[in-house]
Amino acid sequence: MAAGRGVAAEACVGQVVLPGDVLLLPTQPDEDGERLRLGASAAPRGRLLCGPGLRRCAAGLLVTKCGLLRHRQAGGGAAAGGAYWVDSQQKRYVPVKGDHVIGIVTAKAGDVFKLDVGGSEQASLSYLAFEGATKRNRPNVQVVGDIIYGQFLVANKDMEPEMVCIDSSGRSSGMGLIGQDGFLFKVSLGLIRKLLAPKCEIIQELSQLYPFELVLGMNGRIWVKAKTVQQTLIIVNILEACEYMTAEQRKQALAKLSGN
């Protein structure tokens, strides 16, 4: 497409955008400087948050991933001025700072654990980055192959990613070593985001079937634990199939299962 011209960002919300598309923001002057905008919308105050799949460029926002453009209206707080991002679908995970992921311990090197998080590099996790850990009181991660739920402290393309299992106030808030039982499997990143949305229907419907424990990692990994092997397998299969099922098909499948 033409390099100079772009389309207004508001016009594209909810539509498919392709890499290379330029989205003009309302505060940007038109390319053709002769015209005056009569009744232009008020320029948004505050910072506009540029989310995943978008980059700032001279004219406005440059799309770098193909997917649907989403927008969140200006509210209070950091993203006053609204946020734009692209909902795209992929299976390969790229570490991002602040993401909560499930990692598999592959090695212990000195004072750090090396974890596989599904990215190009292994992440490092210090012994002391657990709640209540001191040099004497080490976490109980003994065996290679254990799984840990943590968040990224450092994740950029120049350095090896670093993970921690405590948040900024020093509390674990659910992170740390994940128990021995249960099952770990992988799905696409889009499904994880869908499951992590507040009031996700899939999880509500599943929780009416059997009680279970669930940990969702932004790197596409899910850990499930239910009372019996059979129940765990059912939940695993439903979550994997949710990718390709419509809502009605899912309701039918769950109705059949709860009838049994």
Place this chain on the structure above:
Amino acid sequence: MKATPLSNCERRFLLRAVEERKRLDGRQCYDYRNVRISFGADYGCCIVELGKTRVLAQVSCELVPPKPNRPTEGILFFNLELSPMAAPGFEPGRQSELLVKLNRLIERCLRNSKCIDTESLCVVAGEKVWQIRLDLHLLNHDGNIIDAASIAGIVALCHFRRPDVSVQGEEVTVYTPEERDPVPLSIHHMPICVSFAFFQQGTYLLVDPSEREERVMDGLLVIAMNKHHEICTIQSSGGIMLVKDQVLRCSKITAVKVAEITELIQKALENDQKVRKEGGKFGFAESIPNQKITTFKMESAAVDTNNVEEQAEEIITKADPPSEVFAKPILHTPGTAQIGEGIENSWGDLEESEREEAAEEEGESEAAAFECQKMETEDTSTMRETKKDEPIVLSDSEEEEVVILEPQELPKKTRTQTNLKQENTSKKAFNKRRRKKRAAH
């Protein structure tokens, strides 16, 4: 890339599940996954899907001199490749243990069983024989590569057609597919591999292990058999101790499975044959289905077409009538005449006007905008015609200007034309704006 390590909880869970006779995808212990066979457009090309494991097979042939110690036999060449797209742990160019093991199994299964008649591949004894080459590519690894590869191999060989050859005395003629129909290979029987995975020192056994199950298994037993219950190859790996009756039980299971799979292969080959004969569409594009992801499902948007008609009428009544058609020929020079005044192509204009409208008129309905555009191009052309007082340029293409040659006037014309073009564009743009404002009211 390094393969993803297997976590302890997965291992424990899978072993517990095997003890309870449960499998990840809900199969029974002796169940196979779904086998899907699809053929490509060429003869000898097929893709076999065993669950999510996919193998592509391609057979090709070539006339070569035979091996010196076997002057009357054709040559068979088998090659299996693990594509890096199949699994993260596969790297190109690296001869891993798994690759060597799989290649040896395929060779033993297909070559040593003598399923292909190599004598029939001889054209001129001692000089020319057919070399049949089977290339297998693993496209996706979800366990049990050897079964999928053996099915793909034998199906591709059965599907393949080699060019027809006739020998008359010293002369050998190889016919092209257009001259004579290509001839299938002569295949005696179809050996198929069936894999068994063993757990807990041989206590539990699973047929057709998936990738997760393969990671936690103790040992693997592969039996290659044809539908006549003849065992072609048998191999046990992993160092497990198997008892005699276990092996016998496995061979009985193999017989059942091979019968089912052979039937499936026959049906698939017949179907493909029928489709080709009837002239229907064949090939991968037809047989491989589309999978849709419904994570981001967009509802179809309703377009409001209530007052489209009224708006359209409004615009039409306000528009200027189109220009008259000039039927009289205009004589430029002896031998060159022109009927009508061609409109300069407006593709360049359309782009500009479209962009301007998209930026400004978001509120208007699409239909109105479109009508505006059409009307504008008409207007600009009428205007240009009235302003022009020079010979008109006939132009079909965007890039080249077709100039009507008048010898003494040539240089002057090009200069004035460019000026005229510049003049026109600025006037056009200005008038476009004016017209747009009018239509909007």
